[in-house]
Amino acid sequence: MSGSSAQDEASISRRRDGPLASVAVSRPGLVELYGTCTPQETIGANDAPAEAREVYGALDSWLRENRAVGVQERIFGSLKHREAILAEREAALGAVPEPGLWPATFVQGAPCDRDGLAGVHLYAVTGPKCSPIHEEGRLWGVVFEHGDARHVHLSGLCGPGSAGSRQEEARAMFARADAVLRATGCSYADVVRTWIYVADILDWYDQFNSIRSAIYSELCPVAESGSRWLPASTGIEARPPAGAPCVMDLFALGGAGRRRVSVEALHNPLQSEAYSYGSAFSRGTAVAFDGAVTVHVSGTAAVDEQGRSVCVGDCRAQVSRTLDHIAALLSTRRMTLDDFVSSTIFIKHGQDATPVRQFIDQRGGRLANSIYVAADICRPELLFEADGIAVCAPR
Numbered sequence: 001m002s003g004s005s006a007q008d009e010a011s012i013s014r015r016r017d018g019p020l021a022s023v024a025v026s027r028p029g030l031v032e033l034y035g036t037c038t039p040q041e042t043i044g045a046n047d048a049p050a051e052a053r054e055v056y057g058a059l060d061s062w063l064r065e066n067r068a069v070g071v072q073e074r075i076f077g078s079l080k081h082r083e084a085i086l087a088e089r090e091a092a093l094g095a096v097p098e099p100g101l102w103p104a105t106f107v108q109g110a111p112c113d114r115d116g117l118a119g120v121h122l123y124a125v126t127g128p129k130c131s132p133i134h135e136e137g138r139l140w141g142v143v144f145e146h147g148d149a150r151h152v153h154l155s156g157l158c159g160p161g162s163a164g165s166r167q168e169e170a171r172a173m174f175a176r177a178d179a180v181l182r183a184t185g186c187s188y189a190d191v192v193r194t195w196i197y198v199a200d201i202l203d204w205y206d207q208f209n210s211i212r213s214a215i216y217s218e219l220c221p222v223a224e225s226g227s228r229w230l231p232a233s234t235g236i237e238a239r240p241p242a243g244a245p246c247v248m249d250l251f252a253l254g255g256a257g258r259r260r261v262s263v264e265a266l267h268n269p270l271q272s273e274a275y276s277y278g279s280a281f282s283r284g285t286a287v288a289f290d291g292a293v294t295v296h297v298s299g300t301a302a303v304d305e306q307g308r309s310v311c312v313g314d315c316r317a318q319v320s321r322t323l324d325h326i327a328a329l330l331s332t333r334r335m336t337l338d339d340f341v342s343s344t345i346f347i348k349h350g351q352d353a354t355p356v357r358q359f360i361d362q363r364g365g366r367l368a369n370s371i372y373v374a375a376d377i378c379r380p381e382l383l384f385e386a387d388g389i390a391v392c393a394p395r
Helices: 048-066 079-093 166-183 201-219 256-260 315-331 350-363
Strands: 011-017 020-027 030-037 069-077 104-108 117-126 130-135 138-146 149-157 191-198 232-237 246-254 262-266 284-289 292-300 340-347 370-374 384-392
Touching: 020 048, 020 292, 020 340, 030 048, 030 340, 030 384, 048 069, 048 079, 048 117, 069 079, 069 138, 069 149, 069 246, 079 104, 104 149, 104 191, 104 246, 117 370, 130 166, 149 166, 149 256, 166 201, 166 246, 191 201, 191 284, 201 232, 232 340, 232 384, 292 315, 315 350, 315 384, 340 350, 350 370
Parallel strands: 069 104, 191 232, 232 292, 340 370
Antiparallel strands: 011 020, 020 030, 030 117, 069 117, 130 138, 138 149, 149 246, 191 246, 262 284, 284 292, 292 384, 340 384
């Protein structure tokens, strides 16, 4: 972490306003805002437009109150309601000031108990000038600079849809990510975190991993220790629109000021490294600057020190083991589950959602600001996965 003094210490504040849970992380010249908005129970079942109207009304008020600019957004909902949900988004947010409406990734992440909108994660900032990233005639993301470090957030990266096989589409997705990053003055070597949503994940996840590993052997640098830099990542079942086999969001840090930011891959004392069994990602990454530490927690499930799935057939036990893994990862940075600012809970069987939610709430120390979605995990025997972002300032 860069040195801090009394005038540049960070602060963190949390709020709950109806459907919106938000966290503000304030540093000199930069306020990062994490908003998680989920429809309230008073909305009628299967009324996706009403759910979206409530969610985006709350997000619009939040952004205006904080004079904030949206940077990266993930929408989890039923694909059949995509157009209705996006229409409500446009109606609520379409009049935002420059640089204009940011891109959003919409994936099939249906609520566990119904069709409709599960929720929205929105990351926004106040302070720096934000600029849209256009390449190939399309808006891919938003970039801003703070302390000469370039923060690049890209959304909805995918192949062209004409590459042929889903394996070729996956290769094209990574190639496009690198090309768009290079247009911002960064490269794939600067990627800190990826979120990858894979259609029919159980059919071809091993092939996807082989493709990613081969590409990372070219794009990701080797450290002095001989280990290769691997970003944190989530790889989960979620069907992108238009039949794409996979889609990716990412966060990268580059520019001259990156050397003043501490960026580290984290090792989990309770789990083996994912790359030891063929998955090219780190268990988490820590980004520290100006008095605060942000930990990006990769998608985490009940996988033990030998890379084996455990607690097979017992969802509650898998939840407990997963939370233990996440707590252990966060403890390497003196953080706890209570430091989460956003999280996503993936549940294989929707009927498990209520007992899982109750168990997490009762555990003490919880994954805050969560969206629950029904999704296949990367192995058929895994019933639960969670990811998220945690932030702390010096205590």
